[in-house]
Amino acid sequence: MGDTEIKAELKYSAEHEWVKIEGDVAIIGITDHAQNALHEITFVEISEVGTVLEANGECGLVESMKASSDLFTPIGGEIIEVNTELEDAPEKINEDCYGEGWLFKIKPSNLEADLAALMDANAYKALIESE
Amino acid sequence: MNDRLERTQIYDWHKEHGDVIPFAGWEMPVRYSSIKEEHMAVRDSCGIFDVSHMLRMRIEGPDSIDFLQTVTTNNVSKLKINGGQYSTCLNENGGTFDDLMLYRIGEEAFIWVTNAANGAKIWAHIQEQAKKFDVNVTDKTKEIAMIAVQGPNALALLSKMSEKDMGEFGRFTCNPITIAGYDTFLCRTGYTGEAGAEVLVLNCSFSDEGKTRAIGFWKELLNQGAEFGIKPCGLGARDSTRLEAGFVLYGHELDEETSPIEARIPYAVKFKVEPHYIGYDVVRSHKKEGVKKTRIGFVMIDRGIPREKYPILFNGVKIGMTTSGGLSPISNKGIGMGYVHPDTVNDGDIIEIDIKGRHRRAEITKWPFYDSEKYGETRTI
Numbered sequence: 376m377g378d379t380e381i382k383a384e385l386k387y388s389a390e391h392e393w394v395k396i397e398g399d400v401a402i403i404g405i406t407d408h409a410q411n412a413l414h415e416i417t418f419v420e421i422s423e424v425g426t427v428l429e430a431n432g433e434c435g436l437v438e439s440m441k442a443s444s445d446l447f448t449p450i451g452g453e454i455i456e457v458n459t460e461l462e463d464a465p466e467k468i469n470e471d472c473y474g475e476g477w478l479f480k481i482k483p484s485n486l487e488a489d490l491a492a493l494m495d496a497n498a499y500k501a502l503i504e505s506e
Numbered sequence: 507m508n509d510r511l512e513r514t515q516i517y518d519w520h521k522e523h524g525d526v527i528p529f530a531g532w533e534m535p536v537r538y539s540s541i542k543e544e545h546m547a548v549r550d551s552c553g554i555f556d557v558s559h560m561l562r563m564r565i566e567g568p569d570s571i572d573f574l575q576t577v578t579t580n581n582v583s584k585l586k587i588n589g590g591q592y593s594t595c596l597n598e599n600g601g602t603f604d605d606l607m608l609y610r611i612g613e614e615a616f617i618w619v620t621n622a623a624n625g626a627k628i629w630a631h632i633q634e635q636a637k638k639f640d641v642n643v644t645d646k647t648k649e650i651a652m653i654a655v656q657g658p659n660a661l662a663l664l665s666k667m668s669e670k671d672m673g674e675f676g677r678f679t680c681n682p683i684t685i686a687g688y689d690t691f692l693c694r695t696g697y698t699g700e701a702g703a704e705v706l707v708l709n710c711s712f713s714d715e716g717k718t719r720a721i722g723f724w725k726e727l728l729n730q731g732a733e734f735g736i737k738p739c740g741l742g743a744r745d746s747t748r749l750e751a752g753f754v755l756y757g758h759e760l761d762e763e764t765s766p767i768e769a770r771i772p773y774a775v776k777f778k779v780e781p782h783y784i785g786y787d788v789v790r791s792h793k794k795e796g797v798k799k800t801r802i803g804f805v806m807i808d809r810g811i812p813r814e815k816y817p818i819l820f821n822g823v824k825i826g827m828t829t830s831g832g833l834s835p836i837s838n839k840g841i842g843m844g845y846v847h848p849d850t851v852n853d854g855d856i857i858e859i860d861i862k863g864r865h866r867r868a869e870i871t872k873w874p875f876y877d878s879e880k881y882g883e884t885r886t887i
């Protein structure tokens with residue numbers, strides 16, 4: 376797992392999700408470490424647009440050939456967009472987890488506090504090295 | 507239990523070429539490239555699986571037939587020399603200790619292949635039951651490697667390697683033959699739904715020499731199979747192919763609370779046998795008087811992947827639980843199996859699977875979950 380890609384500009388959760396802030400929107404996906412561990416992602420389901428969630432709320436699932444994993448949003452708020460491309464091409468998460476494989480966008484309700492609970496790239500790197 | 511994980515004779519190759527995970531006390535490859543690619547190699551051409559983690563026992567002696575008939579449910583006396591049969595081993599309540607393959611390799615000599623996860627349990631059970639008989643049971647797991655060669659091109663490959671026509675060997679046979687210079691028993695059986703064989707490669711001990719020999723045979727298969735697009739396959743594809751074929755997996759569709767009649771594997775259970783096997787009366791009553799649960803198969807209509815232990819609903823009422831599920835690489839749909847109360851649903855009925863709180867529709871179907879005219883051992887196209 377020495378080749379795991381971690382982007383310096385993103386924030387990370389212990390559940391192996393990344394968060395990118397663009398204006399007043401948070402974009403969320405799963406990390407390279409997570410997609411590597413899941414391998415061959417076959418199906419993604421994310422809660423509908425308009426769903427309001429607390430931070431760490433369950434918001435969908437990711438299926439690989441081997442297992443099902445629950446998704447939790449690291450940032451609380453309202454889901455304003457879901458990556459519908461993944462419906463027919465869930466493998467985009469394996470191919471480009473920080474780009475085309477993004478999962479959903481959320482309008483944060485409590486951004487500062489939620490971000491404070493997340494890790495920066497160095498802390499996340501330390502976490503996956505310790506696993 | 508010994509905490510240290512066991513490694514098959516071919517482990518060094520797996521470690522170098524695949525992702526190795528702990529499985530049933532062994533370090534086994536889960537995949538080499540991708541589960542889907544390996545799966546489709548088996549469906550379209552040929553795949554090989556190292557299944558040397560399974561327990562292989564030799565049972566020999568004047569009482570071997572009577573002994574085996576007391577601990578297995580198929581008709582042992584009908585098993586011819588150089589034949590094999592699928593069977594189950596039951597507890598006194600008719601629940602299943604394991605499902606197994608039994609091969610007859612001599613007048614009074616048999617090989618029993620059992621699931622790795624049940625190896626210790628079956629070994630203890632057999633040792634206990636064997637005390638009453640004049641039989642000798644020995645563990646051959648660490649003397650014989652076992653490799654499954656599966657797919658529509660599997661027999662062509664084995665014919666080429668052995669310079670023998672595999673057409674001579676029917677399904678469920680087990681013959682001593684030499685393949686590419688290696689002494690083997692060629693067992694015309696498998697767990698993928700496809701044509702092929704499970705090859706017992708003799709003289710493969712856990713020594714350096716034995717490992718070199720087993721890996722040598724494995725590489726020979728890959729080299730000579732290259733023209734067919736052969737792929738090495740891991741446990742991931744082993745599970746996905748058996749699921750698509752609708753085969754039961756111990757710990758999922760079979761356990762000590764489930765009889766082979768409930769599991770709908772009637773071909774593993776015979777009643778005109780002497781002596782009666784352990785569990786006989788219970789499975790006979792299941793056959794004659796009915797069961798409390800029965801196995802079903804289903805294909806998802808809605809999006810979603812079923813997994814084990816999800817509730818099954820019919821008309822809003824819970825009627826059972828799933829035992830296995832996943833994606834069918836052939837249809838790209840979710841498929842699964844489970845147990846329901848008998849007489850509640852029929853083939854074609856629409857049920858719902860509770861996938862983590864989301865109710866998704868599925869149709870009850872027969873297995874296998876592929877078109878048998880296009881895939882599987884009896885394909886016609």
